[in-house]
Amino acid sequence: xxxxxxxxxxxxxxxxxxxxxxxxxxxxxxxxxxxxxxxxxxxxxxxxxxxxxxxxxxxxxxxxxxxxxxxxxxxxxxxxxxxxxxxxxxxxxxxxxxxxxxxxxxxxxxxxxxxxxxxxxxxxxxxxxxxxxxxxxxxxxxxxxxxxxxxxxxxxxxxxxxxxxxxxxxxxxxxxxxxxxxxxxxxxxxxxxxxxxxxxxxxxxxxxxxxxxxxxxxxxxxxxxxxxxxxxxxxxxxxxxxxxxxxxxxxxxxxxxxxxxx
Numbered sequence: 001x002x003x004x005x006x007x008x009x010x011x012x013x014x015x016x017x018x019x020x021x022x023x024x025x026x027x028x029x030x031x032x033x034x035x036x037x038x039x040x041x042x043x044x045x046x047x048x049x050x051x052x053x054x055x056x057x058x059x060x061x062x063x064x065x066x067x068x069x070x071x072x073x074x075x076x077x078x079x080x081x082x083x084x085x086x087x088x089x090x091x092x093x094x095x096x097x098x099x100x101x102x103x104x105x106x107x108x109x110x111x112x113x114x115x116x117x118x119x120x121x122x123x124x125x126x127x128x129x130x131x132x133x134x135x136x137x138x139x140x141x142x143x144x145x146x147x148x149x150x151x152x153x154x155x156x157x158x159x160x161x162x163x164x165x166x167x168x169x170x171x172x173x174x175x176x177x178x179x180x181x182x183x184x185x186x187x188x189x190x191x192x193x194x195x196x197x198x199x200x201x202x203x204x205x206x207x208x209x210x211x212x213x214x215x216x217x218x219x220x221x222x223x224x225x226x227x228x229x230x231x232x233x234x235x236x237x238x239x240x241x242x243x244x245x246x247x248x249x250x251x252x253x254x255x256x257x258x259x260x261x262x
Contacts, residue, residue: 004124010060013140014258015132017147018063019073020044032107036100039234040067044150046238050229053251060132069102071117073125074204087157097155133217142216142262147206152232153225159200165193167223169203175211176218180260184253191249
């Protein structure tokens, strides 16, 4: 484990990435943040805990330790938009999902600081993903990347009404084989959760950048509505009763990804 992310090497073709589970804030950054931001409301809360069954499944796991407010690992380093024409947060966000300021007046990071954060936090995470996918492909002839996320079920800034429970993204089918996409969506659809495929969430930078099925790398993103496993208001408590109902569905999807053969 580094200070930037934790990593566990597995013996299967699957790598699970958790880029928004981290909650650490460097002291010098936290000192400039607003009280609203310091509560980290936009964290993918408890994703590592929700997927704790992975510990016994021999998969590789990489999980960020720092908050997405430090840098968003699921955004391109050049700041290019993922959803042109739609509202979205940036590489080093300055507002919360609710539109509140993350930094006190005149305290937001400038270009030099953003470049430094890319070097310190963003680049090591992505270098590790690339290296592990290369290792898995060398071992198995292919690799599968699962990008694990969660978000409040209602965020009016980004989508109307309530988000479906399970939101599978494959960059409109470009990031993985169609057979894998179909199998995963079938499992989600057979559950009693609401589902969507390439809806509001089509997969972020990680899914789109690494997914290259023609070259043996298959990537998918799953965005989960947080009210399926936790309380969405502070202190953001994990709900074991809800999680216990959801985890078998997630485990079945993971097992399907592991069993997939291109």
